[in-house]
Structure formats: structure tokens, C-alpha cells
Amino acid sequence: MSFLQEREIGEVFQSGFKPFHSTESALLKVLDDILLANDSGDAVVLVLLDLSSAFDTVDHNILVKRLERSVGITGQALQWIRSYLTGRSFCVRLGDCSSDLAELPWGVPQGSILAPLFFSLYLIPLGELFRKHNVSFHLYADDCQVIFPIKRGGLCTIQPLLDCLEDIKQWLAQNFLCFNEHKTEVILFTPPKTPGGAQGLDFYTLAPHQKAVVSNLGVKLDADLRFDAQVNSVVRSCFFHLRCTAKIKPFLSHSHLETVIHAFVTCRLDYCNSLYAGLRQAPLAHLQAVQNSAARLLKSTRRSEYIAPVLRALHWLPVSYRIRFKVLLFVFKALNSGEPKYLADIIHQHVPVRSLRSADQRLLTMPRYSLKSRWSRAFSVLGPSLWNELPADVKQAKSLETFKSRLKTSVLAGVGKLKLGEVGRIWIANLHSGFRIVL
Numbered sequence: 001m002s003f004l005q006e007r008e009i010g011e012v013f014q015s016g017f018k019p020f021h022s023t024e025s026a027l028l029k030v031l032d033d034i035l036l037a038n039d040s041g042d043a044v045v046l047v048l049l050d051l052s053s054a055f056d057t058v059d060h061n062i063l064v065k066r067l068e069r070s071v072g073i074t075g076q077a078l079q080w081i082r083s084y085l086t087g088r089s090f091c092v093r094l095g096d097c098s099s100d101l102a103e104l105p106w107g108v109p110q111g112s113i114l115a116p117l118f119f120s121l122y123l124i125p126l127g128e129l130f131r132k133h134n135v136s137f138h139l140y141a142d143d144c145q146v147i148f149p150i151k152r153g154g155l156c157t158i159q160p161l162l163d164c165l166e167d168i169k170q171w172l173a174q175n176f177l178c179f180n181e182h183k184t185e186v187i188l189f190t191p192p193k194t195p196g197g198a199q200g201l202d203f204y205t206l207a208p209h210q211k212a213v214v215s216n217l218g219v220k221l222d223a224d225l226r227f228d229a230q231v232n233s234v235v236r237s238c239f240f241h242l243r244c245t246a247k248i249k250p251f252l253s254h255s256h257l258e259t260v261i262h263a264f265v266t267c268r269l270d271y272c273n274s275l276y277a278g279l280r281q282a283p284l285a286h287l288q289a290v291q292n293s294a295a296r297l298l299k300s301t302r303r304s305e306y307i308a309p310v311l312r313a314l315h316w317l318p319v320s321y322r323i324r325f326k327v328l329l330f331v332f333k334a335l336n337s338g339e340p341k342y343l344a345d346i347i348h349q350h351v352p353v354r355s356l357r358s359a360d361q362r363l364l365t366m367p368r369y370s371l372k373s374r375w376s377r378a379f380s381v382l383g384p385s386l387w388n389e390l391p392a393d394v395k396q397a398k399s400l401e402t403f404k405s406r407l408k409t410s411v412l413a414g415v416g417k418l419k420l421g422e423v424g425r426i427w428i429a430n431l432h433s434g435f436r437i438v439l
Contacts, residue, residue, distance in 0.1 A: 009071055010120065011127040012341050016141035017116040020339035023217040024272045026140050028330065028379045029342045030216075031275055033136060033147050034225070035378040038191040041152035045161060046145060046221070047206065048214055050183035051172070054142035055119055056107040059176045060085045063108075063122050070124050084114070106176065116141060122175070129171055133164035140217055162204060185214040187223055219272050225377075227276060231283040238265045238290040246297055258298055265294050269319065274326040278377030287319045312415070321411050324386055331364075331383045332403050346380040362395045363388050 004010050010018075015026035030046070037044045064082050067073045073081065088104040108115040123139065130137040136147040148161040172179045186209045203210055213222045213229045220230040241264035249257060269287055276284065295310045296303065311318060317325060334344040350363040364384035376382065387395065394410050397403035 004071070007072070011124060011139060013127065013137060014120050014123070014139040015340065016120055016139065016143075018120075018340075020333050020337055023140055023219075024274060024326075025330065025340045025343060026138050027217055027219060027272055027275055029340070029346075030138050030145060030147060031225075032346060032378045032380050034189050036380070037149040038189060039378075041191050042149040043152075043191065044189040045148040045150065045158055045206075046187050046189065046214070046216075047148070047161070047165070047209075048185040048216055049144040049146065049165075049168070050180040051142045051144070052178040052180045054177055055110060055115060057176050057178055058108050058119060058122055059106060062175060063118060066122060066124065067118075071121055084109075126168070126171065129167055130164065133160060133167065135161060135164045143217060145216065158203065158206070162206070184209045186210045187212070187214045187221060189223060189225065192224075217272075219275060227279060227283060231276075231286055234268050234271075235286045235290055238268050239293070241265055241268075242290070242293055242297060249297065254298075261294050261298055265290065270322060270326070273319075273323050274330060274379075277323050277327050277379075277382050284320055284323075291316065291319055312412075315412075317408070317411060318415060321415055325407060325411055327379065327383055328386055328390070328407060329400075329404070330379070331387045332397075332400065335362075336400075343379065347383055361392055 013029075015021040015023070034044045034046065060082070063085070064078065067081060068078055085108070088109070089101040090104050091101050092099045108118045119141065120139075126139070126144075127137070130146070136149075138145050138147070146161065146165070148158060150158070169179050184206075186203065186206045188210065213220055215221075220227075220233055222229050242261075245257070245260055245264065248260075252260065269291060276287075291311070292307045295301065295307065295314055295316060296305075298314065299310050301307075301310050330343060331347060333339065334347055335349075338344045348365045350365045364387050366384050366388070367381055376385075390407070391410055394403065394406045397406055
């Protein structure tokens with residue numbers, strides 16, 4: 001990995017199996033692109049492409065040539081890789097019976113840490129193909145998403161996108177990768193309060209694949225970007241696991257019960273939760289109801305008891321604060337490590353015109369935006385806004401662990417200042433949410 005990083009080899013918009021990269025960082029960038037385009041009055045078409053058994057169909061000869069020509073691996077190192085890939089065989093075993101050995105002439109070995117690395121290098125030319133058509137894209141391993149803005153006042157056509165996708169299909173076929181057209185999903189995002197934002201748009205061959213809600217890297221995106229489908233899915237799943245956990249609670253110690261709750265509930269609340277930043281209170285109240293129920297289950301607290309002291313005793317940040325915490329973690333990583341590069345490139349240090357005392361406060365530039373309901377939720381806007389509000393000692397932390405510790409202390413102090421009226425509004429929102437759980 002150090003060889004690739006030092007020479008800046010690899011696709012910038014490939015987020016799979018790279019340090020400081022994740023499905024969440026990929027979705028943050030994609031969502032930022034969509035919100036930015038909507039803020040400019042442009043509609044956006046998002047196409048999710050699916051590859052079938054992609055790791056199993058990698059051609060060894062093509063991979064070795066690509067490693068030599070595009071990556072610069074030669075000599076004994078290249079021969080070692082060729083030896084590692086070739087000469088493999090497999091059989092099928094069922095009970096005591098097994099088939100004859102058969103040669104395995106394609107694919108990268110599954111379970112190896114080299115497999116995802118080799119696959120991402122195998123896809124290097126794909127990025128250049130997208131750039132040739134001037135089409136934005138993002139990859140996470142074999143998951144590919146294409147972002148195509150439709151300019152306001154321009155020709156309402158997706159023909160350039162269709163031309164690009166046709167070339168992509170040909171490239172995949174030439175490289176022995178199977179494109180699963182039946183699982184392709186398309187969704188259209190239009191600016192709010194823009195009548196006929198993409199009126200008359202013909203999706204041609206993509207029309208059968210257009211949906212109102214799509215599943216993107218485990219997150220349900222809806223055309224209005226309200227995340228109602230995603231939140232409802234998370235809430236249903238969490239309450240199901242809480243009911244199951246309640247049944248086995250008598251057989252678990254307190255520490256084991258907490259581990260189970262974190263494994264089946266908290267991880268679902270936290271997955272890609274930075275995307276919820278700036279959402280309306282109602283969906284966040286549903287998520288908070290889940291966390292409240294989890295805390296009551298763990299501490300055996302009655303529903304009539306005030307929840308804030310329980311969360312404070314557990315050192316659990318409320319949902320809205322966990323969201324802010326996650327956004328600020330991404331900002332810190334982007335500023336201090338420069339990774340992911342696609343996030344580091346959209347936040348900028350503020351450079352004052354004159355020498356002021358605020359020059360050493362590590363402030364970030366706030367971009368201008370028009371649609372407060374949309375683009376103010378984007379990482380490139382919300383990230384700097386939250387960062388600039390942090391105390392100086394938090395922003396000046398030298399390591400990630402120090403930053404997380406100081407940030408949590410700062411956020412907990414903010415939680416402690418919540419007024420009773422604010423907590424009451426959250427409680428009322430939970431009451432009206434319609435979600436119930438019997439523990």
C-alpha cells in the first residue's frame with residue numbers, strides 16, 4: 001500500500017479497502033455532489049451499476065499486464081504475483097463426497113487481503129473512461145455509481161450518460177467482467193420547489209430501472225433526500241433486535257447485554273449516520289426513540305422515568321450529537337491526513353486578508369449556498385460550519401484519539417446544557433412518532 005500511496009497510483013474515487021475510506025465517506029461525497037447540483041438548480045440522475053461475481057472473473061493475464069504497465073511492478077515482484085495467481089484449483093465437497101479437482105484460471109483468491117487490492121487496480125482504466133465522457137462517478141470495490149447533473153436551462157437529455165454507459169458495458173465485456181443490467185437502479189433528484197425540474201426528460205433504456213427509492217451501499221436514498229425509507233428501515237430493524245434481546249436479558253450479565261445492544265442496535269444507528277445531518281426533527285426523533293428504548297432495556301428503567309440521566313450515566317451521546325460527532329471526525333481526518341482526498345478537496349482552510357488573532361484558530365471557509373433546505377446539509381457546508389464552532393483546544397488536537405476524547409468532552413458539555421423544554425419537544429416528537437416497543 002505504501003508503494004501505491006507514495007506514487008499516487010490508484011483511483012481517487014475508489015473507496016474500497018483503503019485507509020480512511022469507507023462506504024460512509026463515499027456516500028458523503030456522492031450526496032455532496034447531488035446537493036451541490038440541486039443548489040445550482042440542476043437535476044441529478046444517479047445510476048447504480050451492478051457487477052456479478054466480479055472478483056471471480058478477473059483475467060490473470062490482463063491483471064498482470066495492468067500491474068506492469070499502469071502500476072509499474074516489474075521483475076521478480078511481478079513474477080511472484082503471477083505465481084500467486086496461477087496454478088490454482090478447486091473442488092466441491094458435500095459431506096464425505098468431493099468432486100475432482102478442476103483448474104481455476106480466473107479470479108483473485110477470496111479471503112486474501114490482496115484480492116480487493118488487485119481488483120481495485122484491475123479497474124483503474126474504468127475511471128479514465130468516465131473522465132473521457134466528463135461523467136462523475138464513485139466506486140466502492142465492485143459497486144459503481146454514476147452521477148449525472150442535468151443543467152438548468154440546457155438540453156433536457158441524458159444521451160451523454162447513455163453513451164458513457166454503453167462504453168462502460170463494452171469495457172467490462174472486454175475485461176471479462178459481467179455487467180448485471182437487471183439489477184441496475186436509477187433515481188432522479190430534482191431541486192425542491194422547482195416546478196418541472198426535469199420535465200420532459202426521457203430515460204430511454206434506463207426507464208425500466210428508474211425508482212423512487214434505491215439502496216446504495218446499504219443506505220436507502222429517496223428522491224426527496226428526506227431519508228424516510230432509510231430511517232424507517234433502521235428503526236424497524238433495531239426494535240426487532242431489541243425485542244429479541246429483551247427475551248434473553250435474564251440470561252445475560254450487564255456487560256454482555258451492553259455488548260449485544262451495541263452489536264445489534266447501536267451499530268445500525270451509527271451506520272452512515274453522518275448522512276442524516278441537517279434532517280428534520282421527526283426522523284431523528286424516531287432514531288432517538290430507539291436509543292432511548294435501548295438505554296431503558298440496559299438500565300431496567302421505566303418508560304415514565306426521565307431518559308437524559310440514563311443516557312448520561314451510560315456516556316451515550318444522543319442521536320443528533322452522534323451525527324455531529326461523526327461529521328467532525330471526517331473533517332479532522334480530511335484536514336490532518338488529507339484522506340479521503342475527495343473530501344479533503346472540498347473543505348478549505350480560511351486565510352484571513354489581514355493578520356488577526358483568529359488566524360491561529362484553524363477556521364474553515366464557509367461556501368455560499370442558496371437552498372438552505374438542501375445544500376446546507378452537504379458535507380462541504382455543514383462540516384466547516386460545525387468545525388468553526390469547536391473550541392480552539394479541540395481543533396488543535398494532534399492525534400485522532402486526542403481529538404475524539406476532547407470532542408466527546410465538548411459535546412457532552414453541550415448535551416448537559418439542554419434545556420428541559422428542548423428535551424420535552426424531543427419527547428413529544430417521539431410520542432407522536434407512532435413507534436412502540438414492549439420490553
